[in-house]
Amino acid sequence: MNLHAMIPIPGDLHARYNRNSAGRDWLASLPGLISDALDRWDLTVDLVPGEEPWNGHGALVVPVSQQGKPAALKIAFPHEEALVERYALALWNGHGAVRLLASDDASCSMLLERLDASRWLQDAPLEEARDAWGDIMRKLSIQPDLRGEWRLFDHVAATAERWSDELPAEWDRLDRPFPRWLLEAALEVCQTRGAVGRRSGTDVLVHTDLHFMNILATPDAKKPSLRSDYLAIDPQPQIGEAEFAVAPILWNRIHDLSRTDPEAALLERCHDFSRAAGLDPDVARQWSIAREVQNALWYAAKPGHAGDLARSLWVASTLAGNTLDSLPRAHDLPDPGEAA
Numbered sequence: 001m002n003l004h005a006m007i008p009i010p011g012d013l014h015a016r017y018n019r020n021s022a023g024r025d026w027l028a029s030l031p032g033l034i035s036d037a038l039d040r041w042d043l044t045v046d047l048v049p050g051e052e053p054w055n056g057h058g059a060l061v062v063p064v065s066q067q068g069k070p071a072a073l074k075i076a077f078p079h080e081e082a083l084v085e086r087y088a089l090a091l092w093n094g095h096g097a098v099r100l101l102a103s104d105d106a107s108c109s110m111l112l113e114r115l116d117a118s119r120w121l122q123d124a125p126l127e128e129a130r131d132a133w134g135d136i137m138r139k140l141s142i143q144p145d146l147r148g149e150w151r152l153f154d155h156v157a158a159t160a161e162r163w164s165d166e167l168p169a170e171w172d173r174l175d176r177p178f179p180r181w182l183l184e185a186a187l188e189v190c191q192t193r194g195a196v197g198r199r200s201g202t203d204v205l206v207h208t209d210l211h212f213m214n215i216l217a218t219p220d221a222k223k224p225s226l227r228s229d230y231l232a233i234d235p236q237p238q239i240g241e242a243e244f245a246v247a248p249i250l251w252n253r254i255h256d257l258s259r260t261d262p263e264a265a266l267l268e269r270c271h272d273f274s275r276a277a278g279l280d281p282d283v284a285r286q287w288s289i290a291r292e293v294q295n296a297l298w299y300a301a302k303p304g305h306a307g308d309l310a311r312s313l314w315v316a317s318t319l320a321g322n323t324l325d326s327l328p329r330a331h332d333l334p335d336p337g338e339a340a
Helices: 011-017 021-040 080-092 126-140 148-152 156-173 180-199 262-276 281-300 306-319
Strands: 043-045 059-066 069-076 100-104 109-113 116-120 204-206 215-217 230-232 238-240
Touching (some): 021 043, 021 069, 021 109, 080 109, 080 204, 126 204, 126 262, 156 180, 180 281, 180 306, 281 306
Antiparallel strands (some): 043 059, 100 109, 204 238, 215 230
């Protein structure tokens, strides 16, 4: 039976990669990549006929079984973050993140343990999310050793140094889409934290995209286990200060902030999630300003992202202590992806 022919490509993934020739080539190659992976790792597709597989922004994830044990086959569009993901997962070895069972560099595919895709921190009460996120961050924050995988990751400090040049040039190119003081706040972070991060002895492996939807429940959650009820996926790994990881939980779930004073609630969330992970809340706040200003400039350059731009500016300016008056109220801002 031609198993890969039974696997439909999710519509949003197809639409995203059908926009250019490289994406269309990858979409056309997917049936063959799936078939090769099924043969390579002796897998059986575990999809109800007509059911779509899972997908993220840049990958297809097919539930499979290997010798009767559930697993997940992930095939990513080849890009920088996807190419190093397997090395981060290998270093974590199932501690705080999904366990890597096998990988194939040439096809950018991985065989992973299967998590519960129907349960993630996006839907969890914020106190539970805070505690789970903090527990995962502590486990993921491992320090470099002699293993060769460490040499493959970018350094957060190098990213900050690059932003020091790129952010002002892009701000000028885009006709200065927000006040200069906010740009300067981000540049100050890049210049101070970047240098401090490069000198410090506290570099760790950083999951730079650790938002609520990238943390899934384990299948045996709530059963006695040595592992957490939740594990991280899709790490976009770098090396550097762990506080760099806090920003994504601030620009997501904004609608869950207090309506009375969402600005104070955002700062409180930054503090509480940082403390839950054993991090410095002010360093986390600083890195989050820089990251959201960089995001704002990216959105400003893309047509159709006015809502995303407003959200990034609200988060960045609020964290910097002076929420821009021209922005919509916090609860009128779109969630990430809504305004894409």
